[in-house]
Amino acid sequence: MYRKQVRRRRAVLALLVISSFALLTVTYGQTSGGFQRGVSTVFGPLQEVADRALKPARDLVNWVDDTFAARGENDRLRSEVQQLRRQVAAGQVALQRNAQLSKLVGLAPVIPSGYETVTGRVIARSPTIWYSSVTIDKGTGDGVRVDDPVINGDGLVGSVLSATGSTAQVRLITDPESAVTGKVVPSGVQGVIKPEIGNPEGLSLSFLDASKRIGRGQTVVTAGWRGQGLSSRYPPNIPVGRVTEASLAAQEASQRVQMRPFADMRSLELLQVLTGGSR
């Protein structure tokens, strides 16, 4: 009797392990299957209800964390504000000049044309650092499609990985699978923005032209390339982040600089999906 029980246990365990390996082999590198979409569809409304119900508790915990973090950041921000004030003044002059020049040459302002925005709330988030994704409460029923770019008030956040009728999975730019073609402004140097696993505040801009110099503090926007029937899923000129480390040695040796995303990937709440467009 005992032996039979042990044998049955071992069989169940073996079955579970084999199933895990089989699932891993079949689904690795694939986009979402019907089964996963079905489960997401069923759980979407439940996740939304849980998200709304738990928001006050979540805000409280995050407030405690933010309070501790804010104390340390205060000094750094003071000096940054002074620097930014000078930049704003210079920027306003440049904007004024730009508007006048645009009028003169009849150019439209540089914004993604033909895109519409769908605003969604984050209702779930991946628990591991190995996948950086969030679920929002908007889906195909609201016009969201797979590969649509996703932004927030600060800049680029990611793109839609999969979508059900009422929810969509957003792959963040800090996900290991993510890669965005970026452009440093004003120099125009292009590279690929890749994440640094485990660090939500760290991105790297690699495959840069070693002959062109990039400086700390320069802004990186999406390049939005297009050619030979192919185009980037991201429209051009969406702010992505700022260069934080650009040593000459690193640029020459690895053709890479470090950057920090404008969007705070750890506290995403409202996101905008750019639907439509000319992709």
Added chain:
Amino acid sequence: MIVTPKIGARLVLVVFAGVLLQLSFFSQVELLHVSPDILPALVVSLGLLGGSMTGAVSGFSVGLLVDCLLVAPLGASSLVLLSVGYLAGLYRERFDITSSLTAPLLCMGLTLFAELAFGAIQLMLGVDAPLSILVVRDILVKSIYAFFLGWPIFILIRRILRPALITERSLRRRTPGPTVLGA
């Protein structure tokens, strides 16, 4: 643990509630820049209370559900969490749980194991991105959180599954009930 249909339903509810709570709450809060992961602690608690098979099946189900909801490659989380559940259950079958610290310590140890194993699987599958040293901080802090969260999780699940627990039943039988005189 005696798994009757009623207890089975409770187990399913515990798994669903745990996963929803993780994705909607714990993954979205941060303390010291790290989000707690209660899923290994949940599976450890189920394994400690129900044995190796309950632990393994619960771990597999939790992993599968998480991967489905996150549209991640299926199988990796299932494999890691089924190992966690099986190991916790095996501990319960081999040793007596005499100290109240056993559950939180196991939650901490097996969360550390789960995080390392998950990382190892991801690296074996091939990660096309540089690895930050902050990964180590994330894994260690998550394990410490598991120690503090594992204790209430274990107590809560023991309460939910109390009718099915053999030890609790025998204890209740042995405890003399109140007499007519109230003595």
